[in-house]
Amino acid sequence: MRPITGSDVTDFYNADRDLLVLTQGDQLAYVNREDITDHFAERASSYDYVTTTDGKARVLLTNSTRHDSIGYDPTQLLEADGRLSPAVANLMAERINDYLAEESRRLAARQAAAEVPRPFSTILGGWGNYCAHATVEESARAALGDAADNYNIDGIARDWRQAVNDALPKGVTLSGVAFTGPEYPEYPPESLEIDAVISGVDFQAIADRHRVRNP
Template sequence: MTVRPITGSDITTFHAGRSDLLVLTADGRFQHLDYSDVRPATGKQPTPYEHAAARDGAEVLVLVTRAVIDAEDWLPDSLDDDGRLLPAYADTMAELILADGILPSRVRKAAAATGGARARAVAEVIAYCGGDSDRAGRLLGEPAQGERPGRRCTQHPTDTNRGRLTATHGPQKPAYPLPPGDRIATAVDESLAALGGAQKRVGRVMAVVTAAAVRDVLTGHDADTPFDAGSVELTEGADGSLFATGRYWTAAGEERRLTDGLDDLDGQFAIGEMGEWTPYLDDTNRDVWRPLCEELPERDGRKFYRMDLIKAAALPLD
């Protein structure tokens, strides 16, 4: 069985059936089970991201339940008038499940493994990231809680006063030449400063893009058409990425849906189009987008924010 990321099609196919649970098996298969097919560790009805034992004793990870989808707890108005899950919302749900459920469990598995088992577990994380080794590396190499992301050591690799690797025996001349230590230290500082600046700019640009995307949905991509939007709801995945739920508020505070007045196809396209950009708002630029947002009450253990679109639109692009 080839390990792969979960897709919106996996979720719509599950929801179109009559099973209670969509689960991930240890060997990477997506299965449809009923509540009677599993034994949760808690002894209660299983919930998303909970491990449970199947009838054959194998462990499975519950990804989502039919009850959660039907209640529209994660993504309001994600079902059409006939109760079918809209594909664009299924795609967003797949991204959330991957970020919040599958990857954290597989990263923990890789962290606990050693030797060949660790190599296989790391390869599995990369596969679930769709082959994106950079994303997998960030997940596998996240700093410990309380450490600053991207800066895990407190000294340069050329610091001669501490952190040195000293050898008492071995070769008596260097295996390869290196630039002077001060040049390496300067390069470290300059590259990290450039990275930080680039991450902040991505945050500013994508916040403006989010405001523009809301306008485009409401005006049909006509920048001259008047529209009334003051804020938009975003939800945060486990990796810190943001996703649009489709809910927004007018300047007067009236709650509405971005898909109001659109047919199913146009509504799905609109939400899917926003989903191309909002995930760039994440932990790497949190200090940019977080001040634009009001934190809303959690729903089903998930964080939600209300982003001020007027403030977002006013951010500089440079």
């Protein structure tokens, strides 16, 4: 697909629709939440996959960003006439492109790694062995407390799991709730503390990307 431009973002906001999505045919489209046919209708946020009346799509931007000013200076978001600032539109487009490019690099790296024969893996324990809750989703809900319903928990769990994987040493991975590593004698490295890796990830920064409504 071609890079997203500031003009694409501006056109989306001018269209006054709920979501800017990328279709399976790599085309940009505007949809409203009522067009989403799966359970994500009310909770869909940026980079979630959804099913619309026209098929599968990926959310790139939500109209709520303009109203909630998530991650942007609200004093610079709109022009005096109420239109989206071109500078902010360009910044939004840049962030989308950066996210998708990084995701593509990660996918390519995983595919390349999958082609390399690996030794049998060692189970290093589950998420619940290093946290107070059994799953990533349960930990996210507990961390957010009463505000959990204001967030897309599935999106948070996906990005939190990826951030933990990025922070783990080579050969150690988190898949679902299971941590695995290479067989002895390559594993275990004495310095690895998985609970410290988890706590070292900025959970709140991840959660902020998946807020779907204000408290």
